[in-house]
Amino acid sequence: MKFICLTLLIISGITDSRSEQYKVVGPRDPVFAAAGEDVILPCSVKPNISVVDMRVEWFRLNLEDSQVHLYDDHVDKYIDQSEPYRGRTELNHQELQRGNASLKLSSVRVSDEGLYKCFIQSKYQYDDTTVNVNVEVVGRPPVISVDGFDHSGGLHLQCGSEGWYPKPDLEWLNSEGVSLSSETTETHRNEDGFSVKHTITVHHRDDKIHCRVKLRHHVLETQIITTKLSQLQNEHSRLQKEHSELQDKHRRVQNEHSQLQDEHTQLQNEQSRLQDEKRTIQHEFSVERDQLSECLKTVLPKVNVSLDADTAHPQLIVSRDGKEVRSEMTQTKGVDGSKNRFDKYLGVVGKDGFSSRCFYYEVQVKGQTQWYLGVARESVKRKDLISLSPEKGYWIVGLRYGKYQARDSSVYSLSLNVNPQRVGVFVDYEKGLVCFYDVKSMSHIYSYTDQCFNEKLYPFVSLGYERNENSTPLIICDD
Numbered sequence: 182m183k184f185i186c187l188t189l190l191i192i193s194g195i196t197d198s199r200s201e202q203y204k205v206v207g208p209r210d211p212v213f214a215a216a217g218e219d220v221i222l223p224c225s226v227k228p229n230i231s232v233v234d235m236r237v238e239w240f241r242l243n244l245e246d247s248q249v250h251l252y253d254d255h256v257d258k259y260i261d262q263s264e265p266y267r268g269r270t271e272l273n274h275q276e277l278q279r280g281n282a283s284l285k286l287s288s289v290r291v292s293d294e295g296l297y298k299c300f301i302q303s304k305y306q307y308d309d310t311t312v313n314v315n316v317e318v319v320g321r322p323p324v325i326s327v328d329g330f331d332h333s334g335g336l337h338l339q340c341g342s343e344g345w346y347p348k349p350d351l352e353w354l355n356s357e358g359v360s361l362s363s364e365t366t367e368t369h370r371n372e373d374g375f376s377v378k379h380t381i382t383v384h385h386r387d388d389k390i391h392c393r394v395k396l397r398h399h400v401l402e403t404q405i406i407t408t409k410l411s412q413l414q415n416e417h418s419r420l421q422k423e424h425s426e427l428q429d430k431h432r433r434v435q436n437e438h439s440q441l442q443d444e445h446t447q448l449q450n451e452q453s454r455l456q457d458e459k460r461t462i463q464h465e466f467s468v469e470r471d472q473l474s475e476c477l478k479t480v481l482p483k484v485n486v487s488l489d490a491d492t493a494h495p496q497l498i499v500s501r502d503g504k505e506v507r508s509e510m511t512q513t514k515g516v517d518g519s520k521n522r523f524d525k526y527l528g529v530v531g532k533d534g535f536s537s538r539c540f541y542y543e544v545q546v547k548g549q550t551q552w553y554l555g556v557a558r559e560s561v562k563r564k565d566l567i568s569l570s571p572e573k574g575y576w577i578v579g580l581r582y583g584k585y586q587a588r589d590s591s592v593y594s595l596s597l598n599v600n601p602q603r604v605g606v607f608v609d610y611e612k613g614l615v616c617f618y619d620v621k622s623m624s625h626i627y628s629y630t631d632q633c634f635n636e637k638l639y640p641f642v643s644l645g646y647e648r649n650e651n652s653t654p655l656i657i658c659d660d
């Protein structure tokens with residue numbers, strides 16, 4: 182009985198085990214998963230018997246602590262599930278009845294890439310299959326940039342794209358879709374994935390150049406219209422030409438500028454020199470003008486000048502009223518030689534002197550060829566040859582040898598526009614001014630300025646020195 186039972190058990194066991202004979206099958210090819218999306222990792226048993234009562238376990242190969250999903254005792258068990266897969270795995274329990282133990286993995290990450298084991302165990306046997314998961318990350322659209330132009334007119338282009346996984350392929354295509362070979366290629370890997378960068382130089386004028394980045398069935402493409410670029414290039418070379426022309430021009434202008442600056446400096450020097458000169462002249466002019474206007478604006482009544490015959494040189498004849506004097510060539514009879522007379526100059530002074538304010542008188546010199554006139558200090562020396570200068574107490578103008586003269590420290594020749602017929606003498610005692618002018622033309626002859634008078638001043642007229650054959654008188658004008 183015991184034997185029978187055992188036999189039955191064995192038979193039924195054999196029958197059982199035969200009825201449960203199965204193989205676990207997975208996909209032949211790798212499974213491609215796009216990052217961020219969901220993916221099904223296929224796994225099923227053949228024949229398609231129910232695996233509801235079995236243990237289904239998914240785990241990563243070659244990784245420790247790598248349980249991905251566990252179904253056992255009719256429930257999903259998450260106790261030992263690896264952290265990165267928390268909440269992202271799902272077995273369809275209905276599908277389990279049909280022998281389908283495919284795992285749904287959501288929000289795929291790059292780190293999910295690798296080999297997975299699908300392990301299915303019944304009471305009597307177990308089997309597994311391996312699923313190869315490849316994760317893809319589609320990067321950003323490629324960007325073409327123009328790097329410039331070379332001397333032969335080639336157009337340098339650069340195309341780059343970032344954020345791919347795994348490394349994508351990049352290629353250049355012309356407008357007919359023919360692949361063009363890149364000049365340089367660069368690939369970088371960082372947390373963001375792979376970035377690629379290729380350069381090319383385009384010589385013929387293709388309408389369009391494409392840059393295509395491809396990762397299996399993912400393709401992103403950008404194109405550039407090179408006709409516009411060739412216009413750009415023409416523009417560019419035109420601008421370059423203009424630029425260098427402008428640079429030349431700039432240099433020329435700079436040279437001219439510095440020349441002009443030099444000239445300018447010279448002119449400025451010249452100008453300041455001229456300004457100095459002008460100031461000097463203006464100053465002189467204003468002094469003269471002031472003196473003249475001083476003289477001319479003064480319309481003073483003439484003082485009543487009478488010549489003092491007692492001071493006259495013995496050869497002079499002074500009229501009875503003291504208004505005229507002339508040269509006689511011979512000594513006048515009855516002249517008292519003891520008096521303080523002039524004995525070399527044919528001079529005579531007025532009877533009255535002045536020691537304040539202003540005074541003015543006029544002398545007619547018309548027809549006379551030698552004369553001096555002006556004022557003299559009371560204490561002047563009348564004898565001998567003396568200098569008729571301010572230093573010696575004389576302020577005069579005169580005519581001798583056809584030349585008009587005044588005297589400072591030396592004889593000072595005057596160039597006059599007129600030959601004075603009547604000379605006005607103006608004295609401002611306080612200001613120290615003695616001023617001569619031609620009465621008829623009202624023009625200035627000469628001025629002594631800033632003189633210091635500390636004695637009485639007397640009108641002084643003279644018919645020259647020692648001899649005068651011209652008997653024309655000098656006449657004091659009262660009219």
Ligand SMILES: *[C@@H]1O[C@H](CO)[C@@H](O)[C@H](O)[C@H]1NC(C)=O
Pocket residue numbers: 221272273276281282283284285
């Ligand atoms: C297996 O189950 C999954 C869902 O978990 C389903 O998407 C897939 O189509 C099933 N496979 C077959 C062969 O029916």
Ligand SMILES: *[C@@H]1O[C@H](CO)[C@@H](O)[C@H](O)[C@H]1NC(C)=O
Pocket residue numbers: 229278279
């Ligand atoms: C198993 O597959 C066969 C055909 O291969 C099909 O007829 C049968 O319905 C399937 N059984 C289940 C439970 O899906």
Ligand SMILES: *[C@@H]1O[C@H](CO)[C@@H](O)[C@H](O)[C@H]1NC(C)=O
Pocket residue numbers: 485487
């Ligand atoms: C000028 O003075 C003299 C005497 O010195 C005198 O005879 C004469 O009348 C005076 N003339 C006038 C205009 O005052």
